[in-house]
Amino acid sequence: MASEKPYLAVTCTAPVNIAVIKYWGKRDEELILPINSSLSVTLHQDQLKTTTTAVISKDFTEDRIWLNGREEDIGQPRIQACLREIRRLARKRRSGDEEDPLPLSLNYKVHVASVNNFPTAAGLASSASGYACLAYALAQVYGVESDLSEVARRGSGSACRSLYGGFVEWQMGEQADGKDSVARQVAPELHWPELRVLILVVSAEKKLTGSTVGMQTSVETSPLLRFRAEAVVPARMAEMIRYVKERNFQGFGELTMKDSNQFHATCLDTFPPISYLNDTSRRIIHLVHRFNAHHGQTKVAYTFDAGPNAVIFTLDDTVAEFVAAVRHSFPPESNGDKFLKGLPVKPGPLSDELKAALGM
Template sequence: MASEKPQVMVTCTAPVNIAVIKYWGKRDEALILPINSSLSVTLHQDQLKTTTTAAISKDFTEDRIWLNGREEDVRQPRLQACLREIRRLAQKQRTAGDGDALPLSLSYKVHVASVNNFPTAAGLASSAAGYACLAYTLAQVYGVEGDLSEVARRGSGSACRSLYGGFVEWQMGKQADGTDSIAQQVAPEWHWPQLRVLVLVVSAEKKLTGSTVGMQTSVETSALLKFRAEAVVPARMTEMTRYIKERDFHGFAQLTMKDSNQFHATCLDTFPPISYLNDTSRRIIQLVHRFNAHHGQTKVAYTFDAGPNAVIFTLDDTVAEFVAAVRHSFPPTANGDKFLKGLQVIPSLLSDELKAALAMEPTPGGVQYIIATQVGPGPQVLDDPHVHLLGPDGLPQRVA
């Protein structure tokens, strides 16, 4: 246990991002370099975020990390890659004479505590938020400046997209060393104020096939994945960027759904096949298409990452009606008052015509709850010392 207060302690938060053009498959496992570029939407931290505190002290005898209150093995390779990379950059900056003012030794050990305010490993991009937050917090502690894409990417590929708010592209890059495989903002968080996001939590269970293993198998066995990466994604990246810049919801929504469907098709084309969607996921897809057909236009879009939970994109004037449609199709079995979390949504009544158009036998409890959110900013430094997850002794003091 530390005998004195840590020399430096910093707490930061980082957001979840949801890809609308999916990343699946690596060309380099060690450096985590993707076989195709991807594009994502950063969700607001008021609803979904990782909070991380990092501290360094001359009294710490080893690097240690706690995740959601439980100590994890700090020797985990991706964790080590992030730590190594940050320390390397800090050393490089010092040697260049940029960091002379830093009153700390790079040999000091670090303690890290991290918590998510949403289910972990359930296909809600927890590793992206977690590693983005780790990279950003460590950079503050060690005084590292500049782009952190490489550091975050070493932890989890899509984490580099969580380093920015708004709409973000991760360029696959061409270089073997990955120096050009970086994230860049396409449009800031305030660019499309009407856009809303609904996370339909179908299951908070840990998924059976982890993303890392799933991707590896897909790269080795799926011909469709190779075709997708080479022939489909480049044009879709250009298209999606245009739809976002022009705030063209119809184009954005249709392409988001098509890309999600194709990603899951590559999972089925993997051998043995991988299925991240369950029956409720498929019913949500059906609900969205029937809702849109009833309105005669695309008012709602779904996307699914490597898990059964749906992320829905819509505009602010459609939220209330779609939430009512979800509640009608998947009535809550308990805690009906807690069914909707996040942004306030004034419930709307469903018309008999829409109920008839949905033509779905209700599945009680199929959707556990909905998180209503919007596009949000990138990582933040929290200045209030009361929010630190580590105490003065460098050990966890609370679980947020």
């Protein structure tokens, strides 16, 4: 019987997702309901992931949590919201299931240890993979099998998108209770095998304005953000889903860049203004546009979240040349071997014409 087990331990991993139609702004701070739908690409877990172990035991006297080896306050409202929600779902399931009566384990306290293999809070969506992993790990130990969108969302809005691989839409929903504000897979992991992601780490420092406070201030003060959410994003969502389904990189890339720029525009329209991009980010933007102009088509696209680091989308046949262009524009003297991480990439040859076009 489950109730006699002294402890139950589960370890899972969750991926990072990169939004190409951005989420910025909540219509409900408590339930974490967004003012617009968003769409993201889930990254492979080889390079970026959160690994979370959850253990429940009758010997534990309190819930506890460790992030990257350091104990954190379990009382944080977001973590508490996840715990409450998962226990509510667990109770609901057990009470409706005659053959699986409420086990003791539901009352067990939980210890959680979570580790990211990449910098936290530097605009690399660490909270998304973190809360997706937390939701999934808790669901495993407490025996919850329903949709976890709400649990993950209560931790960090975009975390619900990390519950699926491939291309994922977070539908904003309309209901006041948020039941229809859920993540949905638009296309599976293997849908677009040529698509590649490069992350150009500009700074791994913790950002000055966190996303939660930032988007709250934006909702309160930016006239452009409201317009974006209501009048621009709905059409962009439909357009982006079409590009993904058609594997149309030109359309996908251009709209990804436009939506990143518009998100940062609404940050700048916030008062006081929020700037996540720095001069290096802008040099990368410039580099991408020159690279594309040289080729006469969108071969590479950037997107920036709430931080200066660039996420680059391209196709496999362009990776080598673009990496060479990055090395040309940002010579890696001081970084040495650490300049390139991840899948093996051999920077390709750079034509003199392209070098001239990059102009650096």
